[in-house]
Amino acid sequence: MTDDRPVLTTRQGHPVYDNQNQRTVGARGPATLENYHFIEKLSHFDRERIPERVVHARGATAFGYFEAHGTVGDRPVAELTRAKLFQEKGKRTELAIRFSTVAGGRDSSEVARDPRGFAVKFYTEDGNWDLVGNNLAVFFIRDAIKFPDFIHSQKPDPKTFERQVANRVFDFISQTPEALHMISIVFSPRGIPASYRHQQGFGVNTYKWVNAAGETTLVKYHWIPKQGVKSLTAEDAAKIQATELGSHTKDLYESIEAGDFPEWELNVQLMDDHDHSELDFDPLDDTKVWPEEVFPLHPVGRMVLDRTPENFFLENEQIAFGTGVLVDGLDFSDDKMLVGRTFSYSDTQRYRVGPNYLQLPVNQPKGTTVATNQRDGQMSYAVDGGQNPHINYEPSLLGGAVEGPKPDHDELGPEIRGRLTRKRIDRTNDYQQAGEHYLLIEQWERDDMVANFIDALGQCDRMIQERMVWHLLMCEDELGLRVGEGIGLSPDDVRHLEPLPTQTLTDDEKARLSNLGKNGPRDVTGKVMTHCVPNERVTA
Ligand code: HEM
CATH class of the missing domain: 4.10.91.20 (Cytochrome C Oxidase; Chain J)
Structure with missing residues (x-):
């Protein structure tokens, strides 16, 4: 004492x-x-306890800074975006990051096969910017209306609460061909990163940059770890989770506390802002990567993580990210996933944390003064810095906050016209990039992917297995043949299957289907593995 x-x-x-x-x-x-x-x-x-996140429940937060390069390739960044945090070389912006797994609950294993969340909150002088991404470059679905169904398929049976993961997941995937590209990555070793420090990060959805003249450019974000990319096989992951479920959180915390600060380079890919009818995919489709040999990566700054949370609950459970949280010079694209995400995040946070979640220190903007006319509500805590104690409305002759300066002109992005409709996009091209991914990764990754598919599909009902082998053959013969062989299905066993009622095959895809299992490898000459820097196997 x-x-x-x-x-x-x-x-x-x-x-x-x-x-x-x-x-x-x-x-x-x-x-x-x-x-x-x-x-x-x-x-x-x-x-x-507050409700755990409906997805990404298990996570770990850290803090640090972003340091801008001021350029994009050999051009000043101002030519493309007026966002202040990117402008000057060496300019630093404070940030928070939360890494997470997606499907499991708050105390689930951190070496599960699953994408990893990679959500960054930049506390800029113009208010907060959240870049809410994942460690894998693409996503399972391209329309936000499918998200609740997709997530339900990843969660336990609602009656027995049994996690028959494989049968539920592949039941949904087998009816969702757009997921094949993402599935081919999740079932490769990249589906189990060795740690949060050894993984890439991606914005995944397409956003826009806006310059001072209002000109817009489509942009995709990539984070590349200076520590390299390292992954685990299922066997090694099983050894780790036998004794420690929180291995990633522990690793992140311990390395930062030991002064070994992880670092990532932020890169962008850029495209003129139109629909690019010359491409065989839609630039707004989040199930696709933009080929790097055509759209190169340009570094724009680096992120360093040098601080751990003071309190896990305050800074990890209550931190709240959203895709709607953008600053001047950064904007949405018309990506149909992005609009759904933008509604969903702040909606769930008002329920999960409370209506005044933005007053909490970890969520408050830091580089700017807040002066809303919002008052009151449950757990209202902070008095906004710029708040007039009496006047909580606008306009007013008596005082209170006034509107900021208006931009001189509207954004100059493309004009959109069309009838109200419910339609899938054209250019679905669901198999090509998945097949190319299989061919471009290293042999040990291909072998691991095949073994993982055999293991998971081996637990599924026959009709699900048949449809999955059909899809894998549509991606790449060798992949479909090897997985099929592992679960006792040949191309002849699945040839009778018609395309799904939701599918409209292109002429190329029809040709592949008529020759199922005998198409030979896709031509990947001159292609690079856009979204994947080399991957090192870590053994437990
Ligand atoms: C329409 C599709 C999607 C919907 C409706 C959706 C919805 C949600 C919801 C409700 C949460 C919980 C947020 C919270 O409780 O604070 C969440 C978390 C998250 N989502 Fe999504 N999501 C979608 C797609 C995606 C995609 C494509 C990505 C990756 C690019 C992504 C990355 C994340 C991350 C990283 C988190 C965790 C944020 C944190 O650490 O607090 N989501 N999502």
Whole structure:
């Protein structure tokens, strides 16, 4: 015991002189109801959990900074975006990052086969910018309306709560051919990163940059780790999770505390802002990468993580990211996933954390003064820095906040016309990039992917297996043949299957289908592995 330790108090500041015994009538009870200390202690405990995130429940936060290069290739960045954080070489912006797994609950294994969330909050002088991405370059679906179904397929059976993961996941995937590209990455070793420090990050969706003249450019974001990319096989992951479920959080925390600060280079790919009818994919389709040999990566700055949270709950459970959180010079594209995401994040956070979640220190903008006319609501805490104590409306002659300067002109992006409709995009091209991915990765990654598919599909119903082998053959003969062989299915066993009712095959795809299993390898001459820097196997 030392004299400098604080005296235990209640939340009201009353000193507590007995924290071992509740107040009772006589030593054996009964208890009394006016026992403020006891009731406050238990009732606070009863409320110590908030709902876990519906996805990405398990995660780890760290803090650091972004340092801009001021250029994009050999051009000043200002030619493409007026976003202030990118402008000057050496300019630093504070940031928070939360890495996560997607499907499991708050205490689930961090070496599960799953994408990893890669969400960065930049506290810029123009307010916050959230870049909410993943460690894999593409996504499973391209229309936000499918997200709840997709996630339900990844979660336990709602009656038995059994996690028959494979059968549920592949039931959905087998009916969702756009997922084949993402599935081919998740079932490669990149589906189990060795740690949060050894993985790439991607914005995944297409965004826009806007310059001072209002001109717009399509942009995709890539984070490349200076530590390199390292992954685990399922076997090695099993050894790790046998003794430690939180290996990634532990690794991140310990390396930063030891002064080994992880670092990533932020790169962008750029495209003129139109629909690019010359491409065999749609630039707004998040199931596709933009080929790097055509759209090269340009470094724009680096991120260094040099601080761990003071408190896990305050800074990891209550941090809230959203794709709608953009600053001047950065904008949305018309990507149909992005609009759904933008609604969903702040909607869930008002429920999960509370309507005043943006007043919490980890979510508050830091480089700017907040002056809204929003007041009150549950757990309202902060008085906005620029707030007039009396005038909480606008316009007003009496005082209060006024509108900022208007931009001189509208954005000069393309004009959009069309009828209201419900339609899939043209240029779905669901198999090509998945097949190319299989051919471009290293042999050990191909072998691992095949083994992982055999293992997972081996647990599925026959009709799901048949459709999945059909899809894999449509991606790449060798992949479909090897996986098929592993679960006892040949091309002849699946040839009878018609395309799905939701599919419209292109002429190329029809030709592949008529020759299923005998098409020979796709031509990948001159292609580079756009979204994947080399991957090193780590053994446990
Ligand atoms: C329409 C599709 C999507 C919907 C509706 C959606 C919805 C959500 C929701 C509701 C959360 C929980 C947020 C919270 O409780 O704070 C979440 C978290 C997250 N999502 Fe999505 N998501 C979608 C697609 C994606 C995609 C494509 C990516 C990757 C590019 C992604 C990355 C993340 C990340 C990283 C988090 C965790 C953020 C954190 O660490 O707090 N999501 N998503």
